[in-house]
Amino acid sequence: MHDVPHEIITVAQMYAADRFAAEHGVPTLNLMEAAGRAVADLVLRRKPKPGPVVVLCGPGNNGGDGFVVARLLKARGWPVTVALLGARDALKGDAAINAGRWSGETVPLSPAALAGAELVVDALYGAGLSRLLEGVARDTVMALNNHTAQVVAIDVPSGLHGDLGRAYDGLCVAADATVTFFRKKPAHVLMPGRIACGPVTLAQIGIPDEAIEAIKPALFVNGKRLWGRAYPKPDPRAHKYAHGHAVVVSGPAHATGAARLAARGALRIGAGLVSVASPRAAVDVNAKHLTAIMVKPFDGAEGLAQLLSDKRYNAVAIGPGVGVGEATRAMVYAVLDSDRAAVLDADALTSFAGETEALFGSALGKSVLTPHEGEFERLFPGLLKSSSSRIDAVRTAAAQAGCVVLLKGPDTTVAAPDGRVSINTNAPPYLGTAGSGDVLAGFILGLLAQHMEPFLAASAAVWMHGLAATQFGPGLIAEDLPEQVPAILRRLYEEI
Ligand SMILES: NC(=O)C1=CN([C@@H]2O[C@H](COP(=O)(O)OP(=O)(O)OC[C@H]3O[C@@H](n4cnc5c(N)ncnc54)[C@H](OP(=O)(O)O)[C@@H]3O)[C@@H](O)[C@H]2O)[C@H](O)CC1
Ligand SMILES: [K+]
Numbered sequence: 231m232h233d234v235p236h237e238i239i240t241v242a243q244m245y246a247a248d249r250f251a252a253e254h255g256v257p258t259l260n261l262m263e264a265a266g267r268a269v270a271d272l273v274l275r276r277k278p279k280p281g282p283v284v285v286l287c288g289p290g291n292n293g294g295d296g297f298v299v300a301r302l303l304k305a306r307g308w309p310v311t312v313a314l315l316g317a318r319d320a321l322k323g324d325a326a327i328n329a330g331r332w333s334g335e336t337v338p339l340s341p342a343a344l345a346g347a348e349l350v351v352d353a354l355y356g357a358g359l360s361r362l363l364e365g366v367a368r369d370t371v372m373a374l375n376n377h378t379a380q381v382v383a384i385d386v387p388s389g390l391h392g393d394l395g396r397a398y399d400g401l402c403v404a405a406d407a408t409v410t411f412f413r414k415k416p417a418h419v420l421m422p423g424r425i426a427c428g429p430v431t432l433a434q435i436g437i438p439d440e441a442i443e444a445i446k447p448a449l450f451v452n453g454k455r456l457w458g459r460a461y462p463k464p465d466p467r468a469h470k471y472a473h474g475h476a477v478v479v480s481g482p483a484h485a486t487g488a489a490r491l492a493a494r495g496a497l498r499i500g501a502g503l504v505s506v507a508s509p510r511a512a513v514d515v516n517a518k519h520l521t522a523i524m525v526k527p528f529d530g531a532e533g534l535a536q537l538l539s540d541k542r543y544n545a546v547a548i549g550p551g552v553g554v555g556e557a558t559r560a561m562v563y564a565v566l567d568s569d570r571a572a573v574l575d576a577d578a579l580t581s582f583a584g585e586t587e588a589l590f591g592s593a594l595g596k597s598v599l600t601p602h603e604g605e606f607e608r609l610f611p612g613l614l615k616s617s618s619s620r621i622d623a624v625r626t627a628a629a630q631a632g633c634v635v636l637l638k639g640p641d642t643t644v645a646a647p648d649g650r651v652s653i654n655t656n657a658p659p660y661l662g663t664a665g666s667g668d669v670l671a672g673f674i675l676g677l678l679a680q681h682m683e684p685f686l687a688a689s690a691a692v693w694m695h696g697l698a699a700t701q702f703g704p705g706l707i708a709e710d711l712p713e714q715v716p717a718i719l720r721r722l723y724e725e726i
Contacts, residue, residue: 234432236455237447238653239413241357241392247412250441261411261435262291262324266298268433269384269409273303273349276380276407280308281348284379286339286370287329288354288388289316294325295384296353297332304334312336313343315354315367339366341373349380352403356385357415362398363389375404383408386417387426394619395420395641402426412437419451419653420620421641449621450689452644452654457690458726462500462680473502474679477526477543478672479534479561481551481577483512488550488576488668490516491708493523495672496547498712499694500719501679507537507546531560538568545571545679549578549600550668559585563592571678572597575671576605583608586631594633598674598688602638602667621651634684636674638667642692646685654689656696658703665708670695672712694718 285300287293304310389402392415408427417423476496480489497504505524508516558581582589617623628635628645636644642654673691698714
């Protein structure tokens with residue numbers, strides 16, 4: 231398994247990691263030197279031929295890192311200018327020490343200081359930014375974003391809030407690349423921050439790894455490091471029932487395709503058996519389109535409850551194509567009463583708009599709710615707006631609902647009621663296509679059927695879904711997604 235750490239730490243946790251390092255005998259000046267060296271190394275990789283570099287240094291330790299970069303590049307013969315915000319005498323601690331070690335040209339920060347730069351290092355503000363950019367810092371960042379020089383940001387692009395993943399008023403440096411230290415921060419993975427960062431390099435600068443055990447982060451980059459160990463692997467002794475029997479509830483005769491997409495997703499991702507539970511009037515159309523997947527007729531919520539009394543069905547998905555209203559609510563309760571692992575998606579969520587109290591009061595513990603932003607707003611009115619970030623919103627939603635909640639988007643966020651959150655970063659833009667959500671529901675269902683716990687199943691499914699889309703590429707339609715799974719699994723089994 232590849233070794234890039236997957237924990238994400240908040241800004242406060244980053245300062246705690248700094249303190250941990252200092253308490254364990256690592257001088258902060260060494261951390262700053264290593265941080266600056268990691269940035270200088272990236273600059274040399276991105277621009278092998280020396281050219282004019284301007285390092286924008288701010289008043290804190292982010293600026294201190296900038297002085298280290300300036301010194302190291304100058305030592306290799308690069309023409310480097312530091313553009314400093316504020317007075318040099320106002321710098322403190324390690325930043326002041328590194329400003330003292332800088333013997334090159336220093337000019338006051340201004341848009342004019344960017345003239346002639348081929349590469350700009352952004353060391354204005356990092357994790358310590360606590361308000362919006364103003365005055366000359368603001369003017370210079372605006373000029374930088376219209377400049378042709380490539381931009382390497384230290385820790386976070388200035389103006390971007392490390393925890394929130396956005397700028398206070400929308401203005402931040404648009405970087406071509408960012409180097410951060412020890413662990414990623416929320417800003418590196420949340421939209422729109424992820425775009426402002428460009429590709430993020432994670433550098434280890436001497437903070438002992440044990441700091442993570444002390445911090446115990448609950449936030450993770452979605453990937454194999456998070457769920458690889460729990461992922462169901464082929465077992466030569468197992469028969470098909472060991473891999474579970476997944477059920478997808480179909481909509482009425484005119485709306486059956488969504489359930490079949492989900493069913494195919496569940497089968498491809500490894501559920502041992504998959505059935506489409508079909509209203510009797512839709513049996514013909516479902517049967518005409520299915521082969522390996524079985525069709526099980528039922529009528530109404532009572533019929534569904536009866537069907538699910540067969541203990542072999544161990545996971546159920548309901549929502550895609552089922553319609554909005556009382557009939558769907560009754561079927562959802564039938565699913566929840568059956569006490570199976572469940573995915574509630576699409577119409578199964580919208581049917582509870584304004585009626586969430588009863589839903590959240592029922593046994594949702596083994597369920598995964600998979601809203602997009604519109605459905606999330608119907609279930610948790612005002613929560614996205616009133617929360618400081620998407621992370622907080624989804625975490626609160628999971629605590630309220632008492633089950634795993636997955637908020638779809640370019641940074642799909644999955645939260646468990648115990649506080650764990652994963653953020654996905656591998657989704658390509660062409661995943662926004664009709665039916666792609668139905669396949670995602672099917673992937674989650676298939677992993678639940680294989681006994682993965684809901685938070686890890688939902689996270690793994692989101693990651694597989696993103697990779698399937700990336701692997702297929704432009705022109706993707708939902709039907710293509712399940713067909714990418716075999717190739718992904720072949721590699722995955724070797725890596726986990
Ligand atoms: N463990 C690590 O990851 C290490 C990180 N390093 C680098 O240190 C910075 C964090 O440094 P810090 O000094 O805490 O913060 P900043 O440099 O980002 O900025 C703080 C100063 O800026 C002032 N400030 C903040 N916002 C504004 C604003 N909008 N306008 C004006 N001034 C602002 C702030 O003043 P206050 O009055 O708010 O206190 C500070 O003066 C981290 O990002 C890394 O780059 C270490 O070098 C190595 C270890
Ligand atoms: K910065």
